[in-house]
Amino acid sequence: MDGFSFYQLQTSTVVLLLLAFYGGTFLLSMRIGRKSENVDGYMNSTGAVGFGISAASMTATWIWAASFYAAATSGYKYGISGPIHYGLWGALMILFIYPFGMRFRKLAPEAHTLAEIIHARHGRSSQLILAGSNIVGSLISLMANFTAAGALVAMLSPLEFVHGVLIAGVGTLAYTLWSGFRASILTDVVQVAAMLGAAAIIIPAVFFSAGGTEVVSQGWDRFTAEQANLFSRTAFLEQGAPYFAAVLAYAIGNQTIAQRLFAVREDMIKPTFISATVSYGATVIGLGMLGVVALMVGLEPAGGDHNNLIPQMASNYLSPVLIGVFFIMVIGSLSSTADSDLAALSSIVMTDIYGRNVAKGRVDPKVMLWVGRITMIAATTAGLVFASYRIDILSLLVFVGALWGSIVFPVIASLYWPRINNRAFTVSVLVSLVVFCLVRFGLVPLEGGSALVLEAFATIGAGVVLGLMAFGFFGLRAGLVVGGGAALLLAPFTFGFLRDYTVLLSSLNAYGVSTVLCTLLTLRSTENFDFNDIRRRVTNFDEDEHAGAADVAPGATQPGRA
């Protein structure tokens, strides 16, 4: 790569590190493994998991390999505000979902997936739209993490890309397969300790090794005016705003978050998700600062690929021992997310495909468990195969994230507004998806009347994003005031302007079109849904284990599942 040579760990060192990591994680998962796992526990553990384990697991799940690389890229490109515009909005995805998560738990204390709740609310078509989008998202995330493993191993050792992909895939599957989500969250505790511990050491180590305050005093000259500005408009429009628009979309569209909402002790949802927000934000923004330091020292990314920034900084400024620590940090981040994706995929197929549609609620728990395990094996195989093609997975994930914007309002509103019916949900999502694709791929001329219409829907979409955030924390009136007010305040700035930012325009249209259509169709609806029906329809699957007296943890409102 253009004259830069990365520090190479010896093959034996890398193999030992990977064996220690995956072997140790496997042994840990065996400690909680049971000969006969409970299907509900396989998907959501006890439903009363404590604060510490839940917060650690949510942090570990949300930090993936791309978190570091993208944050550093953002720091390098946009300067001092860059890492904030990546890390902060990613952290807010965790924060803004928890008020809605409390609603999900109140409506369906025994739910396993969000799609399952939507099935109880609207029926199969709505459920499968949400479940399908969750599956696509988790598969793409899995591929991205395996690809990152391959790239890391190839970069820092004599081993090949395919070796890293295979070891990460097989290693992650091995410790997740038997106990599912239970193994995922327990191993997350160890993985997050490794990740955060490594980050807390590596960030100051690189900074001081690069020169400390001397680097800072000499580095100002390398910043452009925008890069030196903490309130950079460029950074906000190109990095922050599209990511901000995706905050609720990722939170709703990603089953890994929903699983943790359903697993944690109900009275611990708020402290868990606030802690995970701060942990994620601090870690990712901190590692993004390595991109800022790289800019200050005048580093050029090897091969012009910004993903090489952090490995380059590690190679240049860390001792061999700390490079090993860095290696474990990245492996930990991608494995913790990959095992969460496997657990998410298995729970969706178990619940939304087999449980609610094939078996129609009358499941055979043994069959259900094997459906879950076979799903994990199939997903890992697909992930390994596609990772070997080295597709630009991140662009795909950004695309899927924007697609999820189409389902945010219909999903959230369905759980509060009794008049919404299946037709309103399904039609609004599908039309919104079509509009999103037309705009995103430039199939509609962005000029004249069409541009104005799209900018109008995007303005509404921006209001919807802010309004939903306010609604979650402060209620309906606040949501309407903030949403309406934001749209009105933003209108003078969006018309004639957003047409030059296709990604942002299309993302906001996904929100705006689905909201307007869903609302219009709902106003014509005569439905008056009884939300108590959801609790009656969404129950545990493994009833044998729940017969008799339940073992209830303090603060929990449902029987322990496992």
Add this chain to the structure above:
Amino acid sequence: MQDLVMTAYILIWPVLVGIMMFIMGRGVMRDFSRARRNGEDVV
């Protein structure tokens, strides 16, 4: 002064990470203690 502020801006994040590790670590230990005390599974 500007250099010191920037240095603090870079180093505040690993400090926050350390604080959160302590808070979550303490929480994990309490989860295990509670589970052992009540004879329950921790996950």
